[in-house]
Amino acid sequence: MHIRIIRGQNQIGGNIIEVSTESTKIILDVGIELDEKIPDVPLVNGLFQGEANYNAVLISHYHGDHIGLINNILPNISIFMGEKAYNVYKTSMEYLNNDTVEISNFFRSEKEFYIGDINIKPILCDHSAFDSYMISLFSKNKKILYTGDFRASGRKSFYSLLKRLDKVDVLITEGTTLSRENFYSYTEKDLEKNAVETIQNNNYPVFVLMPSTNIDRIVTFYKVAIKTNRIFLQDTYMASITAIAGNNIPNPKDFKNVRVFLTMPSNKNYEILKSYRDKKIGRKGIAKENFIMCVRSSMKSYLEKLSNEISFNGGILFYSMWKGYLENEDMSNFIKFMENKGVETVYLHTSGHADVNAIDNLIKRTEPKYIIPIHTENSKWFEKYKNCEIIYDNQFNF
Numbered sequence: 104m105h106i107r108i109i110r111g112q113n114q115i116g117g118n119i120i121e122v123s124t125e126s127t128k129i130i131l132d133v134g135i136e137l138d139e140k141i142p143d144v145p146l147v148n149g150l151f152q153g154e155a156n157y158n159a160v161l162i163s164h165y166h167g168d169h170i171g172l173i174n175n176i177l178p179n180i181s182i183f184m185g186e187k188a189y190n191v192y193k194t195s196m197e198y199l200n201n202d203t204v205e206i207s208n209f210f211r212s213e214k215e216f217y218i219g220d221i222n223i224k225p226i227l228c229d230h231s232a233f234d235s236y237m238i239s240l241f242s243k244n245k246k247i248l249y250t251g252d253f254r255a256s257g258r259k260s261f262y263s264l265l266k267r268l269d270k271v272d273v274l275i276t277e278g279t280t281l282s283r284e285n286f287y288s289y290t291e292k293d294l295e296k297n298a299v300e301t302i303q304n305n306n307y308p309v310f311v312l313m314p315s316t317n318i319d320r321i322v323t324f325y326k327v328a329i330k331t332n333r334i335f336l337q338d339t340y341m342a343s344i345t346a347i348a349g350n351n352i353p354n355p356k357d358f359k360n361v362r363v364f365l366t367m368p369s370n371k372n373y374e375i376l377k378s379y380r381d382k383k384i385g386r387k388g389i390a391k392e393n394f395i396m397c398v399r400s401s402m403k404s405y406l407e408k409l410s411n412e413i414s415f416n417g418g419i420l421f422y423s424m425w426k427g428y429l430e431n432e433d434m435s436n437f438i439k440f441m442e443n444k445g446v447e448t449v450y451l452h453t454s455g456h457a458d459v460n461a462i463d464n465l466i467k468r469t470e471p472k473y474i475i476p477i478h479t480e481n482s483k484w485f486e487k488y489k490n491c492e493i494i495y496d497n498q499f500n501f
């Protein structure tokens with residue numbers, strides 16, 4: 104088998120990996136680089152330009168640094184990913200009026216299938232994107248495991264995942280947190296407990312800044328709302344995502360204390376809001392309740408109007424996403440805006456990525472002969488594994 108890292112080596116994000124045999128060519132992930140405004144599409148013949156020359160593209164999860172170039176894949180190449188992941192992705196894109204590719208090939212966890220002479224086994228894993236997969240590839244007695252992005256600190260048991268992994272020849276693993284000093288990953292349960300402790304004794308407004316596609320985090324703050332007797336407020340965008348994610352995910356249609364509000368009036372959005380019937384809530388209604396409201400930096404003018412109905416003074420804004428987004432001007436302006444209204448910002452977040460223990464456990468379990476680090480700025484970390492060779496080249500035959 105042959106592996107070629109087209110992009111994503113020695114950097115975090117933008118993964119594009121080719122795995123091939125003599126007769127089959129597969130791509131794992133088609134990411135854009137983090138924070139890229141205009142995507143740079145690598146000149147890959149047969150994938151993004153020229154005549155289609157790949158059997159399939161397998162996408163581990165819906166973060167932009169893994170899926171961002173999906174619209175650039177040449178027609179006639181089959182695309183596979185998790186079905187729920189695709190539905191969340193598609194709903195999000197449609198809501199934002201972006202184009203999406205239709206796909207009809209979906210992973211089912213641990214259901215094997217063949218692409219040419221490569222046996223594929225997707226394995227559901229925990230990450231800050233819903234319905235994420237590791238991907239195992241097997242051909243002619245050679246086995247590769249590609250981790251995508253994963254963590255051990257979510258609600259899914261990492262140990263039960265480890266038990267289901269086999270020994271491999273090549274491990275292509277992420278190492279996002281290896282360049283972060285003293286990285287410690289809190290669990291979603293830790294976050295829940297801290298948030299409850301922070302707000303349980305007050306009746307002030309509580310806001311949460313988090314990505315609407317981080318379904319695990321939505322569950323965490325929903326649980327916080329239940330434990331502190333607050334209603335949980337989602338705007339129409341988040342509500343459309345939680346609705347498609349499935350019945351056990353808190354959404355306004357199926358959960359009694361989840362309500363939906365609208366920040367961007369338009370005919371289309373009014374229609375969406377109307378479909379929620381008695382689960383919709385306006386600013387005057389919100390002002391009468393104890394609540395946790397999920398917000399985004401684009402909601403300033405809505406929150407300005409809401410602050411005319413209810414004082415935010417003494418309130419809390421949980422900042423529950425990667426600290427790097429604070430450098431974004433919209434984000435820092437939003438936080439200043441909330442602080443000017445008397446809202447205290449509390450950082451409460453845990454990464455979607457594996458810490459050193461999780462990576463170590465994965466390596467001990469899969470006993471790779473070769474490790475290809477990807478999605479990391481510290482590949483040297485892997486050198487402590489003396490029983491395997493660390494591959495730094497972007498091409499590898501085995």
Ligand SMILES: [Zn+2]
Pocket residue numbers: 116166168169252478
């Ligand atoms: Zn990633």
Ligand SMILES: [Zn+2]
Pocket residue numbers: 164166230231232252455
């Ligand atoms: Zn990711």
